[in-house]
Amino acid sequence: MAKKTPETEIKQKIYLSARKLFVEKGYHRTSIPDIVKDAGVSIGAIYHHFSSKEELARVIHEDAVESFLSRYQLYVDSQRTALGKIRGFVELMLSWADEDLITVNYLLHARPKEILDCNFTICTAEGLEAVKKIVEFGQKEGTFKDADQILLAAFISGPVMRLIELKTDGIITQPLSSIIDTTTQLIFDALKK
Amino acid sequence: MAKKTPETEIKQKIYLSARKLFVEKGYHRTSIPDIVKDAGVSIGAIYHHFSSKEELARVIHEDAVESFLSRYQLYVDSQRTALGKIRGFVELMLSWADEDLITVNYLLHARPKEILDCNFTICTAEGLEAVKKIVEFGQKEGTFKDADQILLAAFISGPVMRLIELKTDGIITQPLSSIIDTTTQLIFDALKK
Amino acid sequence: MAKKTPETEIKQKIYLSARKLFVEKGYHRTSIPDIVKDAGVSIGAIYHHFSSKEELARVIHEDAVESFLSRYQLYVDSQRTALGKIRGFVELMLSWADEDLITVNYLLHARPKEILDCNFTICTAEGLEAVKKIVEFGQKEGTFKDADQILLAAFISGPVMRLIELKTDGIITQPLSSIIDTTTQLIFDALKK
Amino acid sequence: MAKKTPETEIKQKIYLSARKLFVEKGYHRTSIPDIVKDAGVSIGAIYHHFSSKEELARVIHEDAVESFLSRYQLYVDSQRTALGKIRGFVELMLSWADEDLITVNYLLHARPKEILDCNFTICTAEGLEAVKKIVEFGQKEGTFKDADQILLAAFISGPVMRLIELKTDGIITQPLSSIIDTTTQLIFDALKK
DNA sequence: AATGAATGAGATTTCATTCAT
């Protein structure tokens, strides 16, 4: 498992409650007392383990990015064809969302702008780089269209993100893993020459 | 012009400053004093024109939805082919984003959950319905695949939303209207039989 | 009256309560709720008039310094002999302490170090300069000893400050103005050639 | 040596760091974590050796008083003339300040009001008594003026305290022991008949 | 003796909102 888990049991409880509440209610509508209630710990314990509410959000976010990147290696880098890589990416995201919708949503929606003054769009940036690498590979392979890489990348991440959103909003009810194949095919249809 | 414009100059100033700040910093990080400063009006003026901060957000949001729907009629409903409707939708969104990125972002990102307790997911709901109508049309026409409508809809809205995000983040620098044709083509390639 | 008085009645109440409490209990043992209770105003009113507790202390302090300087002009600068200036200084401090022990104590004891990170020892600095000017004058006049100016200055301010402290602590019970003459004489005996 | 030194090395470290920080930043701005950092010990160690932060302050203070009193015996009580006693007091204070400015400042400035609810003005009280004894001696001897004893006492302690303050603030840079003679002479000039 | 995780009361400050003018 690539997920970095916090050391102590209490730290873990704080971490999980905070992540859940941040996704459910948003960062700003989640107060420290909310986390205290949900995690069943004291205020002091939170500040003992995390220097501030903001730092708590940052740690959660960085863990999610790290988790994404290690899954990416497993599902995408290991594939040797463009189609395989697309399928890997789709499978990574959709099955991960089935398994841990909270973390995936945190990754997709924790808009740093909402939390921090300075933009550290590590999410957008890292996510984009990862997907652009797939596009580059497909173009070198000769499988993909020669259109702008960023545009093509939007056709990989865009539909996947949208599907996860629709699952979160309860509009899609079936497991996302049941539509991995179709999704992969549609993306491929869009990108292939 | 479909945009409902506030009546007085002061109300207009409040409206524009609030919308700008909500997009720039998020709803919760924008305080009434922030709006006072930016708009150069008094606290009293804000509460004279809007009953609460929440109502201010709701008015802005509803205007954006209304604006979207009237543009939808113009660009999409008027089209008589599935391809035409896709092109219309893409053109509507991308040229609108070029023209008024703030409003479009407000529409896409104002997550009601962040603002209100009760979900008034008018955005997601309305947006989804609109796009699903295109899918239905294309399937009736016999042009589109017979896959799940929601899945196909995700291939229309997903990439478009992603492109607007990338423009907002400064990763795409060219006008979005310059990629209307290619985007349309890629969506069509994904959906067509 | 040289004392700058705050504009509104409420601001005035906050100012006076804060000054009283800061002197009585010290800056750090005086909480905002303490001031709220004593002044009979709301928390919000305090923050409406003063940007922070620290600023409240700074304003009080600066007023006291300003008040000191204008009294100094009146009592000391107007005198044309060294003895007259010493008497003026002693009278200024001791009669002021009789009249407004709180302000004088604030001036003498508000150790900026207790309140702020950076030292802005305006009190010490201003006070010292004022007293050093008397010493310079007396040396030019030929009345005072030729010892180090700072040392001589310590014989003007030191006993006066000590007397005010003893009055504050309740060890001296008579009005300080009753010992102006003797105090002046003793200082003069120490400094004169 | 009259100074009661804490028994263990760790207790000593805590004691010295606390005293230094109390003087540097004031009692209230010094937190237990500050002492932990400065002394390089654990929280537990502090509470093992001292029952509370307040007790730590009290022990430091009482040590300083005790140290003062034993020095007083040595420097003042041993003298058999009023002039000798004044010189003894001045030497005691100024050379002690050169040697251990922190302790002396603690003695002079630790305003109990800042620390405790109940006044334990041991400093003011003990200090005053000591100096008043010199005045009594000088009056009995027939050397000193017949003015109020407290007033005369203020001319012994006031200038000395002021000089130490000026040294602490960096306004006096030379060693205070270099001005023992002049200071003695000036005090004597003020008090003598 | 020594540690440091855990506690929770209490501190300062913010900010949406009201209301007298």
Added chain:
DNA sequence: TATGAATGAAATCTCATTCAT
């Protein structure tokens, strides 16, 4: 209409202290 002084609930965070190890 328009103003901004005033309110006070609620937010984040600090810190002296306890206690199991």
